Amino acid sequence: MIRDNGDIEIFNIKSSTEPYSSWDSVKKEKYRYQMAFLKRILEHNGIPTKNIRMNIIPVKLTYDQTFENVVDLEVENVVSMDFKDNTYILKKYDKAAEMFVDSTVTLESFDSDVVLKLHG
Numbered sequence: 001m002i003r004d005n006g007d008i009e010i011f012n013i014k015s016s017t018e019p020y021s022s023w024d025s026v027k028k029e030k031y032r033y034q035m036a037f038l039k040r041i042l043e044h045n046g047i048p049t050k051n052i053r054m055n056i057i058p059v060k061l062t063y064d065q066t067f068e069n070v071v072d073l074e075v076e077n078v079v080s081m082d083f084k085d086n087t088y089i090l091k092k093y094d095k096a097a098e099m100f101v102d103s104t105v106t107l108e109s110f111d112s113d114v115v116l117k118l119h120g
Contacts, residue, residue, distance in 0.1 A: 009053045010038065011078070020058035020076050031056055035081045054081040 001009045014031055016023065035054040043049050056079045062072035 007051060007053065009055060010035075011055045011057050012038075013057045013059055015059045015061050017061055017063070019060050019074075020079060023058075032081055055079065056081065 001011065003009065012031070012035060016027075035056065039049045039052065039054060042052065058076040058079065060074040060076060061070050062074075063069065064071050
């Protein structure tokens, strides 16, 4: 979303069967890393991200007894992601981010070991 003053906000919708307040710290951190990775991709594509605000919109889903149909959905408050203290942590994503924004990289040349190392 581009605000009237030119500020940019990116919203990522995440669904769960639990409310955001019940998500464990690992799940919350995983989504923080996803948003940080997206920010790195934008940076490597020449888009300044200093003033881009990253947000998650948690959506709580309730299913029927067979888990085939959603019977209720609750959109929770937006959670803003703050990356100010994570700059040094995110350096390991630079190589992978470059691969996603470089149009000369083909799927055949994608190094899956890089992705595996990011998770390890």
